[in-house]
Amino acid sequence: MASRRERFAERRVAQGYSQEGFAEALAVAASTVVRWESGRATPRPHQRPEIAALLGVTLPELEALLSEWQPAETAALADDPPLQRGDDDDMKRREVVGLLAVTGALVTLPDSDGISRGRTASALLEAGDDLHRSLWKVYALSDSKQAVFPAVRGQLDTMSKGLAEARTSTERARLCRMTADLYQLVGELFFDVNRYTDAAQCYTLAAHAAHVGGDHDLWACAMTRHAYVELYARRAPAAESLLAAAARVAQGGDGALSTRHWVAAVQAQAYAATGDLDACDRALDEAEKVYVLDGEHSHNGGWLRFDGSRLAEERGACYLQLGRPDLAEAALTAALAQPLSLRRRAAVLSDLATLGAYRRDTDQVVHYAEQALGLAGRSHSGFVGRKLDGLRGSLAPLMADDRVSDLDHRIAALPRTT
Template sequence: MAALAWELLSEQSQGAGMGPRHDLKRRRKALGYSQEEFALAVGVATSTIGRWERGEIAPRDYIRPRLSRLLQVTLAELDTFLTVNRLVYAAGPARRGSHGAAVSYAASDDYLGTGDLDAMIRRDFLRVLTIIGTFLTLPVGNDAVAADHPGEAPATDNLATYGAMNSRLWQLFSLSNSKQAALPLVRDQLNSVAESLNQVRSGRERQQLCSAAGDLFQLAGEVFFDANKYMDAAQCYTLAGSASREARSPDLWACALTRHAFVSIYERRFQDAVPLLTAAARLAEHGDSQLSTRYWVAAVQAEAFAGLGELNACQHALDRAEEVHALTGTVHNGGWLRFDGSRLAEERGTCYVVLGRPDLAERALTNALGQSLSPRRQSGVLTDLAALGVQKRDVDQLLSYASRALNLASQTKSGYMVRKLDGLQGQLSPMRSDKRVSDLSDQISALTSVNWPTS
C-alpha cells in the first residue's frame, strides 16, 4: 500500500541527510526551461523552483501531476527526482534521540504538521478504512431474512445514535479553524461502525450501517482534502461511494462522487472530473427531488467546465445550480450534503476568474464579500479578488486583497487557504519587478513553508 511504502522508504533514508535534487534540475534544463520559464509553466514562484532543486522543500501533492506532465515523466519517475528531500525532511528543529544524536523527521511522520501523534492517528485511521472496506464486500449471513422480522433483537443498539453523532462531527469540522482536529473523533466513530458491521445480523441493519459509514468516509475525506492529502482523500471518497451503493442511497452516493471529482479539479485534471460528475448527476436524478444534491453537482460541474475553458457550459451549469433557490423546506442535512446555494456568488466569481473574465468575476466576488463568511471562505474570495488584480495589472488591488487573505491564512492551518494563496503566487511573475509584489511573493512562501513543511 502507498502508506506502507512511504514508511519503508522513510526508514531506509534515515541518516541520508539533505541535499540538492540534481536529477530534477538536469531534467528541467534538458527540456530547455530556465527556472523563470519553468516557474511560469508550473504556476509557482521562481524562488520555489530553486528551493525544490536545492532540496529545501518538496512540491505539494496537487502540483505533482502538473510537474510530471511538464517534465514528460510518469509520477513514479518524478518521485525519483524528488527522492532526497521527499523521503527525509526536517520538519522544523531536529529532535534529539536517546543518545543525544539529531534525528530527522521522516515526511510521513509529521502528518498535518503536528508530530508523531497525528502520524499514529493516520495509520490507525487507514487500518480502520481497510477493515470497513472488507466488511462492505462481505454478504450478510443466511439468517438475514429472519432477523428482519419485527420483534427480532438487533445485533447492536448503536444504530439510532450514529446519525446524531455523525451530525455533531460534521458540525465540529465546519466550525473548527483546524479541520484535522476532527480526525481522531471520526476514527473512533468508524471503529464503532466497524464493530457493528462485524455483528450485523440483518440486511436492514447492514444498510443503515453502510449509510453511516458512507457519511463518515466523506467527512474523513474532507479532513484529508483540507490538508492537501489528495491520495488519502480519494481513498476515503472511493469507500464512501462503495458504502453508499450498499446503503442504496443515490444522494449519498452522488455526493461521494462529487467530492471525488474535487480531487481531480484541484489537481487541475478537469477532464478526469467530468465523467465522475456526469455519473453523480445521473445518480442525483434518482435521489430525493426535495434535496439540493443535483444542484450541488451542477455547481461543481461549473468549476470543471471553467477549468476546461468552456464558458457556455460553465454558465449553463451555474444557472442549473441557481435552481436550488426554488426548493422549499430543508434542502440539505448539514453533513455530507450542505449545499443551499448561499455560496453561489463566490463560486460563480471563482469560475469567472479561472476563465479569465474579470468583467464577470468582480461583481460576483464583491457581492460575496459583503455576505457573512467564515474565515476560510472569506480568504478564498479575497484571494480571487487579488487574482483579478493580477489579470488587470492593478498592483494596488492585488496587494490590498492579498494582504487581507494572508492575515486570515496565518491565523489558521487550513490547506484550502494555503492552496489558494499558492495558486495566486504562481500568477505573480509578470508583476514581480515591482518590489511590493516581490515582497508579497516572499510572504506567501514564508507562510506556506512554515505551516505546511511536509506538503
C-alpha cells in the same frame, strides 16, 4: 545513479548552455544557477516557465528535475503530506487509513440472522445519525478543521464494530449509510490538508457504502467530492466523467434534496477548467435552481450542505479561471458582502487578489492578499494555502514591487498541513 538536480544540469548542457550562458538567458547571476543545481536553492515560481522553455521541458517535467531524488517506492506519495506534523501524528493517519480498509471490508459482509445484535450496533442505530450530524457541525464551525479528527477516528473504530454485529439487511443498510456519511467527513479532513490520495480513497469507499446502503443522494455526493480531488489535481476530464455519473445517480435520489444542483455547481468548475464558458454558465444556471427548493429541508447540513449560498463565490472563481475578470468582479464582491466562514472568506479574498494581478493593480493585490494571509494563519487550512499558491502563479509581472515580493515569500512560507 544521478540525482534529479544532476539531471537538471545535464539537461542544461544538452540544450547547449553553460552555467553562465543559462544565467544570462534568465537574467540571473551565474551563482544562482550553481545554487539551483547543487540543491541549495530552488527557482521561484515566476521563473519556472522561462526555465522550462530554455530546457525544452514541460512544467511538470521541470518540477521532476528540481525535486531531490527519492526511492521509487516513496516517490508516488510525495504529493501527499502527513495529515499532522510529526511521526506520531502520521502514525494516527495510518491508523485511520487502516480503519477505512476494515470498515470497507465489513460493508460487504452478509446478514447474520439468528445472531443477537451486539451492543455497539444497537447504540449506533439509536444515536449514530445524531452523532454524525454533530461532527459535521463541529467541522463546519471550526476555524481549524482538524479539531474534529480525534472524534472521527474514534467513530470509525465504533463503526467497524457495529458493522460486524449487524443482524438484518435493514440494519446493515442503515449502518452502511452511516458509514458512507462518516467516510465523506474523513475525506473532507484529508482534502483540507491536501492529502488527495487519502481523500479519494475515502470518497470511493463512501460511494460504495452508499450504494450498498441504497441511498442515491449519499452516493452522488461521494462521487461529487471525488470529482473535487480530480479538479485540484488538474484532471478536469476525469472530474467531468465522475460528475456525469454523479448526475445520473442523483436522478434516482430525492427530488426535494439539492444533490443534483450541487453536482451542477461542481460541473461548472470542471467546465471552467477546460475553458468552456457556455457550458459553465449553463451548469451554474442549473445550480441556481436550488433556490426554488424548500431551503430548510433541501440539505442536511452534513454530507449534503449545498443550499446555493456559495454560488456567488463559485461563479466568481469560475469566471476568474476562464480569464474573464470583467465577469468575476461582481460575483466575488457580492460574495465578500455575505457572512462567510473563515475558510471561505480567505478563498474569496485570494480570488480578488488574483483579479488585481490580472489588472496589474498592485494595491488591490496587496490589500486582499494581506487579509487572506491573516486568515490563513488562523485556519492552518491546506485549502487556503492552495488558493494562495494559485495567486502566486499570477504575481510574476508585479514582482518588482517589494510589497509583492514580500507577499510571495510569506505565501511560500505558509504551512500546508496542520
